[in-house]
Amino acid sequence: MSEKLPANALIVESALRERGAGGEIVVLPEKAPTAATAAAQLGCEVGAIANSLIFDADGAPLLVLTSGAHRVDVELIARTAGVERVRRATPEFVRQATGQPIGGVAPVGHPAPVRTLVDTWLSKHEVVWAAGGHPHTVFPTTFDELVRITGGTPVDVE
Numbered sequence: 001m002s003e004k005l006p007a008n009a010l011i012v013e014s015a016l017r018e019r020g021a022g023g024e025i026v027v028l029p030e031k032a033p034t035a036a037t038a039a040a041q042l043g044c045e046v047g048a049i050a051n052s053l054i055f056d057a058d059g060a061p062l063l064v065l066t067s068g069a070h071r072v073d074v075e076l077i078a079r080t081a082g083v084e085r086v087r088r089a090t091p092e093f094v095r096q097a098t099g100q101p102i103g104g105v106a107p108v109g110h111p112a113p114v115r116t117l118v119d120t121w122l123s124k125h126e127v128v129w130a131a132g133g134h135p136h137t138v139f140p141t142t143f144d145e146l147v148r149i150t151g152g153t154p155v156d157v158e
Contacts, residue, residue, distance in 0.1 A: 008134045011133060012132050014109070019149040023141050025139045031135040031136055034068075050129065054114075055072075055088060062114070063114045063116040070121060072157045080155050097110065101135065104132070105131055107146060118146050120156055123154075127142065
């Protein structure tokens with residue numbers, strides 16, 4: 001399937017293999033820029049979608065992998081991350097930090113490591129779906145695998 005994947009998804013696929021992740025990237029028929037659109041295409045609960053949200057945390061990228069059922073409390077995340085201010089990043093900031101477009105940001109496959117927080121709520125789902133580096137791609141994983149492959153810290157996000 002790799003030869004049919006978009007370039008960014010190939011990078012993510014390689015990063016997944018390097019980290020020993022088990023899921024294969026799936027190409028969706030339509031873009032999945034939101035948890036709701038991804039869940040509808042996959043036939044799963046919106047809470048099983050791991051939204052990849054990049055924030056500007058005092059000028060450094062911070063990736064929050066949150067359940068699609070949650071909204072991130074940026075004040076809580078700032079306290080958790082030990083920073084003064086957390087705000088939603090611009091599309092340019094996201095692309096620079098991850099090499100990937102908004103709506104397709106994967107938990108891995110970035111040009112450099114990005115500090116990552118993983119919503120503990122995702123542990124309630126046997127299978128979690130994360131973006132694959134492109135708005136049309138996702139891959140199945142688990143909460144424990146997400147924490148392991150990202151080096152992330154489990155946290156409450158709301």
